[in-house]
Amino acid sequence: RWATHGKPNKVNAHPHFDTHHTLAVVHNGIIENHDALRRDLKEKGAIFVSDTDTEVIAHLIADFYQGDLLKAVQQAVPLLKGAFAIALMHREHPDQIIAIAHETPLIVGIGQDETFISSDANAFSQYTKEVVYLNNDEIAVIKANKLDVYDVHNKPVAVERHRISETSGDIAKGHFETYTLKEIHEQPRSIHNALLSRTVEDYGTAFFDEIDFDHNELLAVKRILILACGTSWHAGYVASYLIEDMARIPVQVEISSEYRYKNPIVPPDTLVIAISQSGETADTIAAVKEIKAKAAKVLAICNVQGSTLTREADACIFLRAGPEIGVCSTKAFTSQVVVLALFSLMMARMRHMSKQEGQAFLEGLQTLPEKVQQVLDNSYLIEEIAKKYAHYQNFFFLGRRYMYPTSLEGALKLKEISYINANGYPAGEMKHGPIALINEDCPTVALCANKFTFEKLLSNLMEIKARNGKVIAIAEQDEKGLQNIADEIIWIPPTIDELAAIPSTIATQLLAYYIAKERGADIDQPRNLAKSVTVE
Ligand code: M6R
Numbered sequence: 001r002w003a004t005h006g007k008p009n010k011v012n013a014h015p016h017f018d019t020h021h022t023l024a025v026v027h028n029g030i031i032e033n034h035d036a037l038r039r040d041l042k043e044k045g046a047i048f049v050s051d052t053d054t055e056v057i058a059h060l061i062a063d064f065y066q067g068d069l070l071k072a073v074q075q076a077v078p079l080l081k082g083a084f085a086i087a088l089m090h091r092e093h094p095d096q097i098i099a100i101a102h103e104t105p106l107i108v109g110i111g112q113d114e115t116f117i118s119s120d121a122n123a124f125s126q127y128t129k130e131v132v133y134l135n136n137d138e139i140a141v142i143k144a145n146k147l148d149v150y151d152v153h154n155k156p157v158a159v160e161r162h163r164i165s166e167t168s169g170d171i172a173k174g175h176f177e178t179y180t181l182k183e184i185h186e187q188p189r190s191i192h193n194a195l196l197s198r199t200v201e202d203y204g205t206a207f208f209d210e211i212d213f214d215h216n217e218l219l220a221v222k223r224i225l226i227l228a229c230g231t232s233w234h235a236g237y238v239a240s241y242l243i244e245d246m247a248r249i250p251v252q253v254e255i256s257s258e259y260r261y262k263n264p265i266v267p268p269d270t271l272v273i274a275i276s277q278s279g280e281t282a283d284t285i286a287a288v289k290e291i292k293a294k295a296a297k298v299l300a301i302c303n304v305q306g307s308t309l310t311r312e313a314d315a316c317i318f319l320r321a322g323p324e325i326g327v328c329s330t331k332a333f334t335s336q337v338v339v340l341a342l343f344s345l346m347m348a349r350m351r352h353m354s355k356q357e358g359q360a361f362l363e364g365l366q367t368l369p370e371k372v373q374q375v376l377d378n379s380y381l382i383e384e385i386a387k388k389y390a391h392y393q394n395f396f397f398l399g400r401r402y403m404y405p406t407s408l409e410g411a412l413k414l415k416e417i418s419y420i421n422a423n424g425y426p427a428g429e430m431k432h433g434p435i436a437l438i439n440e441d442c443p444t445v446a447l448c449a450n451k452f453t454f455e456k457l458l459s460n461l462m463e464i465k466a467r468n469g470k471v472i473a474i475a476e477q478d479e480k481g482l483q484n485i486a487d488e489i490i491w492i493p494p495t496i497d498e499l500a501a502i503p504s505t506i507a508t509q510l511l512a513y514y515i516a517k518e519r520g521a522d523i524d525q526p527r528n529l530a531k532s533v534t535v536e
Contacts, residue, residue: 004535005051005053023088024088026088030084030536031056031057032081044063057080061088077137083535085100085101097117105119105133106118106119106133107134110132111127113144115146120304121304126171131161132149132161132162137152138150162306178326178523180513183330188373190335191369192369193320193335195365203355204355204360205349206345211299211315218346220269221271221347223250223269224250225272225273227256227274228275228284229255229257231412232277234405236253237404239343243343243344257287260286264290272296273343274313276309278304278532280308280309282535283533285309300312300317302319303318303320319335319336325531327416327524328413341361341365345362364499368503372503375503383514389470389472389515396444397424398430398444401453401497402450403449405501406501406505407424410504413508413512417513438469439468445472445474446461447508448473465485472486472490473486475492476491477491477492
């Protein structure tokens with residue numbers, strides 16, 4: 001259980017009950033007015049046992065219940081403030097579950113004499129591919145072979161069934177010890193899928209069947225705003241370099257949770273790109289809604305068909321990475337970068353980029369799967385380094401240009417799965433403060449795969465060596481000058497600077513993975529984290 005209120009312990013774990021244990025509730029989200037509700041309900045005699053906001057839902061519905069469960073839910077739900085998806089059962093109605101979603105996803109899976117409910121279709125996709133997406137404030141009454149849905153005015157609505165993609169059933173771990181390791185190893189295939197039938201070698205460009213914008217609309221784009229969170233934000237950051245370098249369109253990259261509370265200035269001819277693996281990240285969806293109110297066009301880049309973001313956006317490009325189960329995002333990041341690289345190429349070729357330059361870039365993209373495979377083939381070397389460094393408590397990840405967002409992503413992977421404090425930093429910024437932290441107890445992972453700034457990075461690494469800091473370099477084969485500086489070197493195959501984030505990231509994923517493994521961490525489900533962050 002991911003706790004929003006109270007410690008993640010047994011008492012606070014779902015389901016939660018009313019005083020007489022007649023009603024059981026599970027809930028994803030936050031009830032913002034739980035304090036006031038709890039006070040009122042206590043005055044009426046309700047006995048609370050947990051510290052959760054969820055428990056008020058059970059007591060509140062029980063308070064309204066007089067034999068008609070649906071009616072009690074309809075009376076109680078308007079009193080709840082916040083974002084929530086709820087499923088509940090009552091002792092007197094053992095054959096039914098009532099579910100309701102407010103500003104939070106909820107999906108019903110229709111099987112053979114069985115019905116599923118989840119915030120994420122991956123949870124039941126191995127049993128059924130037939131789904132119904134509940135719209136905001138709809139209430140579903142679910143039986144094993146019957147589904148009735150009521151709208152916000154309590155009128156029955158006709159349900160629309162959708163089919164989720166075949167690949168969304170592929171959630172077996174296979175021979176891998178964790179989903180995360182499996183997903184890291186899937187990257188040659190997921191990158192190949194992201195490229196598949198989206199390139200036009202003869203013209204040195206890319207295209208996407210899914211994009212609804214017409215050519216003139218794309219040509220009219222003068223600015224791009226990217227919205228995302230976490231790893232997806234890092235992919236967006238890489239894309240800001242790609243789009244500006246290649247298509248010469250100014251790009252602003254914003255963290256959704258900050259952007260949603262701005263009163264944003266959106267000049268005309270701005271294209272908004274919202275990036276999300278799950279398509280359910282509450283902050284990104286809220287930022288998209290805000291920007292749509294300002295009449296901007298939104299292009300989503302997403303992995304999950306039918307997700308809320310894909311339904312909010314004007315158009316969507318899918319990652320085709322297959323389900324990502326490990327909480328830490330791995331293959332989604334590299335697919336996002338590949339899709340954004342294709343998008344940058346398409347925008348550049350519509351403007352001033354020559355056919356030959358476009359073809360050279362495409363060649364770089366097409367060779368990525370085999371280069372990624374080469375990094376994976378060296379996993380055992382990375383594992384040896386990881387074992388040597390797993391006991392450190394602090395790490396820096398440094399890079400310049402494309403390697404700066406790559407360093408942010410490397411540091412995020414290490415902190416989320418190994419619980420080590422890791423900071424991603426632009427290497428040139430170290431001397432403005434953070435270098436004070438460097439000593440023999442704080443190793444630096446140096447992301448060296450940008451040729452354009454390599455010499456500058458070497459000077460930064462010498463400053464670290466002069467302060468007794470250990471250096472683990474991730475560098476392109478044949479790169480000279482590191483041998484006397486780095487304590488360890490993870491060699492990766494060379495590629496153009498614009499694409500170096502991909503092989504470099506695979507190396508950081510493996511390093512983080514094996515450090516976390518050495519420390520005995522729960523890699524697939526790190527503490528305090530959820531796969532889809534559907535609450536603020
Ligand atoms: O589904 P999204 O891409 O919108 O998720 C965004 C972040 O929550 C996600 O990338 C998170 O940072 C991952 N745990 C990183 O590994």
